[in-house]
Amino acid sequence: xxxxxxxxxxxxxxxLQLTFPWFFAMAAIIILDLIFGVKKALxxxxxxxxxNAFRRTMSKTLSYFWFxxxxxxxxxxxxxxxxxxxxxxxxxxxxxLSSVISNFLK
Numbered sequence: 001x002x003x004x005x006x007x008x009x010x011x012x013x014x015x016l017q018l019t020f021p022w023f024f025a026m027a028a029i030i031i032l033d034l035i036f037g038v039k040k041a042l043x044x045x046x047x048x049x050x051x052n053a054f055r056r057t058m059s060k061t062l063s064y065f066w067f068x069x070x071x072x073x074x075x076x077x078x079x080x081x082x083x084x085x086x087x088x089x090x091x092x093x094x095x096x097l098s099s100v101i102s103n104f105l106k
Contacts, residue, residue, distance in 0.1 A: 022089035
């Protein structure tokens with residue numbers, strides 16, 4: 001059992017090392033999307049409900065978080081160095097940046 005715990009700890013640490021730095025970048029972009037989305041809604045004259053905005057933002061954040069964790073687990077479990085965690089986080093950042101740009105242009 002002790003061998004299993006050591007193996008699990010090593011696997012968990014590898015996964016955290018792969019995913020942790022990207023969470024800050026994704027969080028910053030998600031917050032930017034929230035800010036620009038609220039500004040766009042105010043500019044267009046839509047009704048802005050902060051609770052709705054935070055609920056949608058939290059939903060997206062949790063979806064992205066679990067996506068990155070899942071990819072990080074797969075990346076840590078494979079022996080091939082494909083850096084799929086990096087690519088997955090970049091995909092999330094591109095999706096959110098496209099939303100920020102779309103909101104900014106309106």
